[in-house]
Amino acid sequence: MFKRALVKPDGRTLDLYSRRPIPDGLEAPSPEKTRILPDPHMRWHPLRAEWVAYAGYRQNRTFLPPPEYNPLAPTRDPAHPTELPAGDYDAAVFENLFPTFAMSAADGPSLIVDTKPACGVCEVVVFTQDSGQSLGGLPLDHVELIVDVWADRYRELGQIPDVQYVMPFENRGVEVGVTLHHPHGQIYAYPFVPPVPARELAAQLEYFTTHARGLLENLIEKEIEDGRRMLYSTDRAVAFMPVCARYSYEVWVAPRRAAPSVADLDAAERREFARALKTVLMKFDRLWDRPFPYVMVFHQAPTDGQRHPEAHLHVEFYPAYRMRGRLKYLAGSELGAGVFTADTLPEEKAAELRAVEVSVE
């Protein structure tokens, strides 16, 4: 992996990544020359016992680009700079212009609940220069590079003292609210361990303490033995629809070994992890021969300075559709009670995805 660290005129960072050496002389553009430093804050929700983040300036975006302008494509017209330079590189990561978490966060207003600066980092990960591509459509060694990028960001962001949890994710498709169709993901570096991973880590820690091995490691072994929901399986990585899938077509991708984070994978594991990921993404897109919308989320060890032998890296996909043409809406039971209700069985949905043949070279 080759990397070049740059700084934009407005002070934001830009990191270029490539499978080949990156040529000299590339400069980091920015759609805006100057920048109002973001000052998001958090408020404590006393009933749910969780933080809520407020970034009021996000709605005041002054930037009005021409209609075909794509801020994630390399800059073609210097009069309309995008977020990326033209040049030979494969992927890029830069700080979000309107972040929900920022190291420049200020004290929140004085309120009737506790507030805190929403310290942290929000990054955009551009998977490729090609606007017409998708993560799953990239060559395997390019997907592998993206896995390396996630590992690099985990290490770098995790070293920031305020950052306790690094979460790469991808929102894909208008169905999940995406307006920029250039293939890209995001990374949120939170100043606390968020409620969902906190809950999963607690369950994993309890199991690890009692059984001296990993909860997910154990589940993966049973999934392999059962076999009905497996989509990919080698010595080093697996992809499967979990027996307790909350969404139709929900799929998890994980290393076999209980590696705590993407940065803990060795070279062979990364390659296999990339293959498993690409296999799933290709199956998704071939299922109905159309781009398959989803939210993809990394689950891994916090970067809170503690060791987390209980953590087992995995990626969860939450697809937008419950069947062809039918969206899954989260409503009363899911949003109000936290109880997911499915009208399809994981075994049936897994059979659909297993039947989709793809060839990953």
Next chain:
Amino acid sequence: MFKRALVKPDGRTLDLYSRRPIPDGLEAPSPEKTRILPDPHMRWHPLRAEWVAYAGYRQNRTFLPPPEYNPLAPTRDPAHPTELPAGDYDAAVFENLFPTFAMSAADGPSLIVDTKPACGVCEVVVFTQDSGQSLGGLPLDHVELIVDVWADRYRELGQIPDVQYVMPFENRGVEVGVTLHHPHGQIYAYPFVPPVPARELAAQLEYFTTHARGLLENLIEKEIEDGRRMLYSTDRAVAFMPVCARYSYEVWVAPRRAAPSVADLDAAERREFARALKTVLMKFDRLWDRPFPYVMVFHQAPTDGQRHPEAHLHVEFYPAYRMRGRLKYLAGSELGAGVFTADTLPEEKAAELRAVEVSVE
């Protein structure tokens, strides 16, 4: 409140409610004569430590009604019976034909995680016979009747030994996935205390144990003192946008007193609770002069046989839009991390709703 308990030809219950005596001779219709007993099951999600419910038969609905057929309207044409009889009554409650939880639930399949029958009850609450109305558009004493209905259902469902939590809710609008536009809500009676109320009850219990008073009672007092986010306030009931609102236009309605459930409200409190509710609903619909889509959820004491002095009944509204014409999508941070990110401040959104004048008589 007048009530008439009936049974449908397929064995499901139907309860009619009215402000006036209900005439004799009403019979309970059903779109289907016979019914395959629903057999939903639950699977344990070991990482999230929660139950997921599967009702596979829900997608196999054989019933194909004529295009204008509205199953929630009173039956006009005996050749096409709906769920309700024609006759003089205000509201009706019946068992969902395709429930996610059912007392007839069978043992789940033998799987690699724990399974359980998804025992419980799923009911439909038809607010009025008038398809063109809405909950907020009903006269105040009709809204009050609906509050009485929720109280009656809480008591009746809560007495079932398997039922530990009774949650009335309303999904309103195509934006939250609703296909039947006749004004109605639902009630889920769960065989466990679901994760969201469990978390809120734990926070409330901790506060109650330490301070000998209610967490929400305390928050309401502070909200009244602050005043900026209040939408309705009397000695007996309040409506406000909480300081820690996760959704734009999120509103809570609650009695001032820490009444554990809707069944614990006295007559004066019920009337005030209904007024607060109607005030909020009218403000929502007048804000953009169009029906305002939302998910409305009751939070109240479990029916697990324990006393819950820490619980404080309240209704939370989760609106679908974050501003006019812009939907709020739950994506990576909300679904994956459980961290809500808002790009508007509750004080600004509350000011918008406060400026909408409504008159509730």
